[in-house]
Amino acid sequence: MWQLIQRSYRFIRTLWAVKALRQADNDAVKQQAQHALSELLAGSRGLPMKVGQVLAGMGDESEYAALTQSVEPWSLKKMLPVLEKAWGKPVSTILENIEESQAAASLGQVHRAKLNAHETVAIKIQYPDIAKAMQAEMRLYGLIPAGGPVKTWGFDLQAYKQTLNQNIHQELDYLNEMKQQMLFSGSVHVQGLHVPSTYPLLCRKNILVQSWAEGVRLSDVATWGLPQRLFVARTLMQSLFQSLFQAGLVHGDPHPGNMLFRYDEKEPQTTLLDFGCMLQIDEMPRLALLNMIAVARGERDINLLTLFSAMGFDEHKLQAIEAKLPTLIQLLCRPFIEERAFDIEHWDLSASVELLLGDDKWWFRSSAPANLFLVMRVFQGLLSQLILLKVKLPWFPLLQQALKTSTWEQAKAWTPDDIEIAKQPEVQGSATHLCICIKPHGKNEINITLTAISALDLENLMPELIALEMRDAGVHLSDIRKKLLNDGLEPQILMDMEMPSYHCHIELTI
Amino acid sequence: MYFAIASHIFVPDPKQSASFLAECLAFRTQYKDGYGWSAENGTVSLLIHSSEQPQASLEIQCNHLERDSQALLKHADVHAVSDIEKHPRRLEQRLISDCGISLILSQMLTEDDLNELPDLPTSLPWDEQTMQHVQRILRIVPLDFRAKARQQSTERAEYLAVEQGDLMVSETYAMQALVDVTLKFQHPTLYQAMRDEGIASEVYERPCGN
Ligand SMILES: Nc1ncnc2c1ncn2[C@@H]1O[C@H](COP(=O)(O)OP(=O)(O)O)[C@@H](O)[C@H]1O
Numbered sequence: 231m232w233q234l235i236q237r238s239y240r241f242i243r244t245l246w247a248v249k250a251l252r253q254a255d256n257d258a259v260k261q262q263a264q265h266a267l268s269e270l271l272a273g274s275r276g277l278p279m280k281v282g283q284v285l286a287g288m289g290d291e292s293e294y295a296a297l298t299q300s301v302e303p304w305s306l307k308k309m310l311p312v313l314e315k316a317w318g319k320p321v322s323t324i325l326e327n328i329e330e331s332q333a334a335a336s337l338g339q340v341h342r343a344k345l346n347a348h349e350t351v352a353i354k355i356q357y358p359d360i361a362k363a364m365q366a367e368m369r370l371y372g373l374i375p376a377g378g379p380v381k382t383w384g385f386d387l388q389a390y391k392q393t394l395n396q397n398i399h400q401e402l403d404y405l406n407e408m409k410q411q412m413l414f415s416g417s418v419h420v421q422g423l424h425v426p427s428t429y430p431l432l433c434r435k436n437i438l439v440q441s442w443a444e445g446v447r448l449s450d451v452a453t454w455g456l457p458q459r460l461f462v463a464r465t466l467m468q469s470l471f472q473s474l475f476q477a478g479l480v481h482g483d484p485h486p487g488n489m490l491f492r493y494d495e496k497e498p499q500t501t502l503l504d505f506g507c508m509l510q511i512d513e514m515p516r517l518a519l520l521n522m523i524a525v526a527r528g529e530r531d532i533n534l535l536t537l538f539s540a541m542g543f544d545e546h547k548l549q550a551i552e553a554k555l556p557t558l559i560q561l562l563c564r565p566f567i568e569e570r571a572f573d574i575e576h577w578d579l580s581a582s583v584e585l586l587l588g589d590d591k592w593w594f595r596s597s598a599p600a601n602l603f604l605v606m607r608v609f610q611g612l613l614s615q616l617i618l619l620k621v622k623l624p625w626f627p628l629l630q631q632a633l634k635t636s637t638w639e640q641a642k643a644w645t646p647d648d649i650e651i652a653k654q655p656e657v658q659g660s661a662t663h664l665c666i667c668i669k670p671h672g673k674n675e676i677n678i679t680l681t682a683i684s685a686l687d688l689e690n691l692m693p694e695l696i697a698l699e700m701r702d703a704g705v706h707l708s709d710i711r712k713k714l715l716n717d718g719l720e721p722q723i724l725m726d727m728e729m730p731s732y733h734c735h736i737e738l739t740i
Numbered sequence: 741m742y743f744a745i746a747s748h749i750f751v752p753d754p755k756q757s758a759s760f761l762a763e764c765l766a767f768r769t770q771y772k773d774g775y776g777w778s779a780e781n782g783t784v785s786l787l788i789h790s791s792e793q794p795q796a797s798l799e800i801q802c803n804h805l806e807r808d809s810q811a812l813l814k815h816a817d818v819h820a821v822s823d824i825e826k827h828p829r830r831l832e833q834r835l836i837s838d839c840g841i842s843l844i845l846s847q848m849l850t851e852d853d854l855n856e857l858p859d860l861p862t863s864l865p866w867d868e869q870t871m872q873h874v875q876r877i878l879r880i881v882p883l884d885f886r887a888k889a890r891q892q893s894t895e896r897a898e899y900l901a902v903e904q905g906d907l908m909v910s911e912t913y914a915m916q917a918l919v920d921v922t923l924k925f926q927h928p929t930l931y932q933a934m935r936d937e938g939i940a941s942e943v944y945e946r947p948c949g950n
Contacts, residue, residue, distance in 0.1 A: 456864075456865050457865050457907060460864065460865075460907045461907060464907065569895075569896075569899055570895035570896075570898070570899055571863035571864070571895065571898050571899070571902075621863070622863040623863070623864075623902060624898065624899045624902050624903075627899065627902045631905060
């Protein structure tokens with residue numbers, strides 16, 4: 231349930247951004263929307279995101295690249311009143327000076343300033359009215375919770391709306407970001423890692439004040455000497471390992487724009503910025519993940535279905551590919567298995583997973599909890615950073631050092647609860663594949679082939695917006711599931727219909 | 741894609757050449773009507789044509805050029821055209837047979853022949869002197885196994901360094917790694933090689949049976 235909400239939330243966010251982009255009549259707002267959109271789409275994976283990109287009219291990479299270019303910040307003159315209103319006193323009583331912004335953020339922008347107490351700080355100021363604009367958009371989509379629980383197509387729409395709102399509110403709330411930043415800096419301690427300290431007394435819902443961090447970008451670090459690059463790489467790796475496996479609080483958006491580096495021959499410093507999008511990983515999936523590495527290294531023997539289930543996977547679905555799980559974890563954990571400096575550039579994970587799973591990969595994906603994919607994205611980010619730094623390091627010793635002895639002991643003592651896994655209803659049938667073809671009007675179609683059994687999970691596979699249109703058209707995906715459970719998975723057209731924005735064709739084939 | 745490939749050679753008397761190839765170089769030969777003489781040895785197929793101007797040279801890649809050359813020259817119809825010549829990375833000698841086939845004997849020079857110390861395949865910075873010690877110590881490993889040993893000891897040393905919280909490989913890690921990746925029966929040789937480099941091998945020596 232929670233997973234579905236998370237995924238839907240991201241999808242709707244994308245759609246919101248797409249819509250804002252289209253309707254923007256004013257250049258400044260349009261730029262903000264473009265920026266937000268490109269950030270949302272950056273690194274996104276999977277069916278819903280693919281649909282999102284098509285909807286945004288971004289058929290090819292170049293159009294997408296154009297959007298990711300940075301946005302011009304607003305002038306100080308426009309932003310100062312926001313600051314004064316938030317602080318409730320003239321800016322000069324607090325600041326000695328404040329500079330024009332050089333950095334537009336997604337919902338606001340960052341100014342360098344000097345406090346009267348002389349510290350140099352970074353002040354992130356939220357764009358006026360952006361919160362209101364988002365509220366308006368959401369109301370338009372009917373996403374503000376109304377009274378009374380509404381249960382439709384298999385999940386609780388009310389809870390969904392509520393969570394959606396909470397998430398958006400959280401992201402708009404810089405006080406929340408401040409809290410996360412303090413929490414992170416208190417719980418992740420890695421050599422070379424620096425988190426700017428915040429100034430709680432000056433922070434407001436729309437204002438974030440923190441110490442100014444000097445530094446260059448990762449692309450500059452790539453030109454440093456090997457010892458310094460290795461040091462930075464180790465800091466980045468251990469920061470992720472410690473925050474994921476020990477603190478359970480992961481920086482969800484570790485793209486190079488959120489990092490600054492300061493040269494030092496012995497100990498170059500890495501500063502992490504932007505704690506507005508943190509992933510919280512509970513103890514159970516966290517220890518299960520750590521144990522997955524132990525199992526892959528042959529150090530423990532745990533039933534893989536229960537292990538994956540503890541990570542939040544849908545164990546019923548995984549039963550279908552249970553035999554492949556041992557190989558799969560070997561592939562996924564390879565950097566932690568190899569006892570040497572690991573060569574990422576020659577590690578083609580997706581190709582080997584594709585070879586192992588084939589069409590089952592969608593099935594595997596649909597069984598995974600959403601936040602695990604966000605974690606995968608974070609790892610993906612780490613990999614590209616290491617490639618940029620042109621370094622190879624052995625992973626396991628770095629993981630060992632990044633975690634406290636007590637964390638390792640906790641992991642060793644951990645066993646998944648004995649989960650009784652009920653057998654999935656046996657469904658017979660001669661169909662082998664499920665073909666989904668979605669064609670947004672006036673756009674290229676999206677084709678996806680899955681294993682036939684995925685037809686039982688159409689409710690979860692469909693992007694929510696399409697599912698909503700189907701529901702409006704009187705089609706209930708749960709009915710398809712019921713019918714297939716009764717009649718078996720025989721080759722047939724499950725759906726071929728014209729909806730307001732799409733043509734949708736779903737078929738079971740041999 | 742796989743093709744069977746044959747090459748053509750031209751000699752004054754195909755039959756004579758075929759028997760030379762069979763006797764001297766252990767080719768299997770056969771004659772087919774309409775096709776003529778051919779010879780093959782499992783890796784090379786030759787189609788032998790008749791021509792007054794011979795065009796037939798075979799390069800023989802040797803492991804021991806001198807020995808092979810002497811063996812070939814024992815045949816009455818093989819003569820040396822040149823002495824063994826030393827090129828930058830290989831040895832070469834030209835022979836000719838009475839049947840018109842010329843033979844180029846060649847031998848690639850090894851790192852030992854060239855007195856070279858190949859780089860270690862490193863990922864971390866290494867202490868310069870340690871690197872040279874390791875390069876020289878690795879010479880105790882027979883050539884055929886040396887590239888593998890070089891890679892394994894480098895990887896092991898770097899792993900040990902990182903495991904101890906270092907990002908640079910010093911003597912301790914490198915020597916430890918050599919001991920780790922060397923087969924036990926060669927340990928005495930290894931310790932001797934360390935001492936030859938002026939390294940106190942007793943620090944790294946492992947008790948027997950451990
Ligand atoms: N503490 C800081 N010191 C220096 N520059 C900063 C600091 N915080 C943010 N910035 C600059 O502002 C940019 C955007 O800030 P960020 O927190 O990532 O905003 P958002 O998450 O809203 O996009 C960063 O890429 C960086 O250039």
